[in-house]
Amino acid sequence: MKVSFPPRLEFHFPCPIVLVTCGDMGRKNIIAVGAISHACVDPPMLGVAIGHSRHSYKLMEASDGFVVNVPRRNQVKVVDYCGKVSGENRDKFAACKLTATKSQKISAPQILEFPINIECATRKRVNLGSHDFFFGEIVAVHVDESVLDGEGRIDKAKLDPMAAFRESYFSLGDAVCSFGSAGAP
């Protein structure tokens, strides 16, 4: 038996939680984003939603791209802080003791201390109401050696990533099976 829930945006399924950096090395900001998705395979693109009222919205509008910085679980305090406070009157890099480093292909900086940095060059953006959805082509990916296994692949246990679900951050649990190997339904 099913019941009706209000038609609102809520974390009814596990979603990514990342820090997006935007602007440039001078005027820069960090924003915690739970609204991010794979968007296209060819060219490879990610999409992120940014609210019009956010300080980062003006920076996203003005810059040539953004960086998706993937956190480890032990960086939850930084993620949570960047989701709570505005960067309008404060430098979140300084407040969180994070290092802004130059990106290779775009002007937006990336976070040195975060293990994966995905540089995205903005290609399209769509106004949906309270938010714009920005589509960025993946132009460079940087991964810290400390999260790689012996074959140079990202290791789940070493990365120890998080997901957002309901009103909390969650760790990732056990592997169920690999894609394509579950067997007949």
Added chain:
Amino acid sequence: MKVSFPPRLEFHFPCPIVLVTCGDMGRKNIIAVGAISHACVDPPMLGVAIGHSRHSYKLMEASDGFVVNVPRRNQVKVVDYCGKVSGENRDKFAACKLTATKSQKISAPQILEFPINIECATRKRVNLGSHDFFFGEIVAVHVDESVLDGEGRIDKAKLDPMAAFRESYFSLGDAVCSFGSAGAP
């Protein structure tokens, strides 16, 4: 020390994995989607990427909306099957012994056996290359009582949801903390 990875679309962070239903009660299909995101708060919208070569693309183009069906972990075989095979020459509902039920607000059917069904009315779509990104306004949400706690909220243990990461399906692990409660960075 960071190393460069190819600028490709890969599951470098935990992403949702859901079944999207589209078409109508006559000509219907199910597609497994790992490219889905919160897109806007007001109006509340989800966005999904669908490849131009997929059978569901034509159905998505022709219909007024789509349904996001959230799986439990023990439905992984159905999710995996719907990601592997095309609905062009087969009825995935029949192949997976799933029941298509009418939606309240849109013509696309939903999957009775899946615990959460989110009806989305298509509002915009953007051509990005190999994929279109469809934005749908959330117009109805149905949740099975079996996944609710005593206060009528979705219970993580009862839902037992999955996420996609690297090349596998993962269960969700322990709660790290609730949003806004992590403490100073």
